[in-house]
Amino acid sequence: MIKIIRGGYLIDGTGLKPQDDAVVVIENGKIKAAGSAKDVTLPKEHAHVLEINASDKTIMPGLVDGHVHLALGSLNDPIWNEIKKVPELIFSYAAGNAQKALAKGITTMQDCGGIDLTTLWLREAIRKKFLVGPKLVVAGAPITTTSGHLYFVGIRADNADELRKSIRWLVENGVDFIKIMATGGSMTPISNRRRAQYSISELTIAVEEAHRLKKRVVAHLNGTEGIKNAVKAGVDVLVHCNWLGEDEGIEYDESIARLAASKGLYLDVGPIAGVTKPQVNYARKGSELKESSRWDLALLMKSQGVKVYLSSDGIGNDASRFVTDLKSFVESGNIEPLEAITMATKIPAEAMGLANKIGTIEPGKDADIIIVDGNPVEDIAALERVDMVLLNGEIVAVKGRIHVNDAPMRK
Ligand SMILES: [Zn+2]
Structure with a gap:
């Protein structure tokens, strides 16, 4: 199964400024490609593609x-x-x-x-x-x-x-x-x-x-x-x-x-x-x-x-309460939103020894992605408006509600 998320903005968590007209391609739970639409090669015709519309929204790492x-x-x-x-x-x-x-x-x-x-x-x-x-x-x-x-x-x-x-x-x-x-x-x-x-x-x-x-x-x-x-x-x-x-x-x-x-x-x-x-x-x-x-x-x-x-x-x-705390911390003017996001995604992932798996939206990493309503770099409160949460490429929450998939149990 392939998923294609079309934005909106992309904040990849590396500290790069948000890119607009973003596309993220997910295949088998991993990020296959991410960036501005003009730079991303989309997969060829495929029977199982789910498109997720994230226009006016921001795609960012969980x-x-x-x-x-x-x-x-x-x-x-x-x-x-x-x-x-x-x-x-x-x-x-x-x-x-x-x-x-x-x-x-x-x-x-x-x-x-x-x-x-x-x-x-x-x-x-x-x-x-x-x-x-x-x-x-x-x-x-x-x-x-x-x-x-x-x-x-x-x-x-x-x-x-x-x-x-x-x-x-x-x-x-x-x-x-x-x-x-x-x-x-x-x-x-x-x-x-x-x-x-x-x-x-x-x-x-x-x-x-x-x-x-x-x-x-x-x-x-x-x-x-x-x-x-x-x-x-x-x-x-x-x-x-x-x-x-x-x-x-x-x-x-x-x-x-x-x-x-x-x-x-x-x-x-x-x-x-x-x-x-x-x-x-x-x-x-x-x-x-x-x-x-x-x-x-x-x-x-x-x-x-x-x-x-x-x-x-x-x-x-x-x-x-991390999201709310993060919002208040940024709103109090103590840190730039983009840096706060990196310090709440990429850097802790590195500290956990998981830099090759999580923390940023880059090819090869787990598709742990959130889609938020608005652009958190301009309005950090957007972090509280989570539209969708994907974990290993699966949709696990929609508009703040946990989404229970009928997934087979694993050993
Ligand atoms: Zn403690």
Whole structure:
């Protein structure tokens, strides 16, 4: 089956300006050709061609949210507290959260940790076509310490041997990457987000073990001590990076940012909701950086060569809010729309090691495509007007509603 989408505009996700009079040809779930009609060779007469009309609309890559928690809720969330002991309810909650995101145009989600192995089961259920959902890249449960950040859902590893064992166990169960809580975090007030949870040597052993087993390491980081340890240990993705000093204030370390850049590390600056707010609660009197927001700090890291992407860090039901957050972030004037789109498609795909499959509309890649009403470069709110979502070339959502195909299940 061949599908031909005729636009409208094409934003291919590479950072190129929108092309008009666009055509995208999809064959066997992959992008065969994409560009302006004058440059695209259409397939010869073919019995099975479906034409999709996207005039006045924009064809763009499905969004890639590099940080969600589908199978997690806040401690004060009554729904979560009611369901968190029942695996079947947690699974359906996670599945519903993933489907809502897909209907909004998020075609890949990287889940950075939830309860048990729920997200692995969900990834498999979607792969086997038991239910419609986005592509999931999952960590299963996060690794943390006793009393550490998210200890109530994480695997507790308090020394090098326990770190090795936890990583091996997660890999044995089929996780795609390792999420490690390298500092405390705000969701776990007792954990002290300013301080590191692991020493450099412990973190180095964890990274070596994960890399030996060909898994990436994504590290939750609020405090500067933990950021230093994580960069030196060579984790793959630095998350948040609030640069909180050990006792007070914000302590940005340029040499560490340069080291991160020289190692080719990525920064996941999620959650983008609130990312531009000054971190006043963490200020030190008289500090030059006292009002730096996470976005200010991310821009410093970016200027020193760290690759930055945007994410929602959406928890549970909020895991589908990426599009709305992205819109507000662009509307607040902090970033050019085209760059925001690249940071929500191509760059997170690269960080996940999936640059050859997803993130842009280029020949040979999976046809994970959204069609939005209008041109998001001129009006970012167009992102919220998703007309159609295609995943591997199949129409999976139309006008915000999930489209259930009678597809055969897969082994
Ligand atoms: Zn998170």
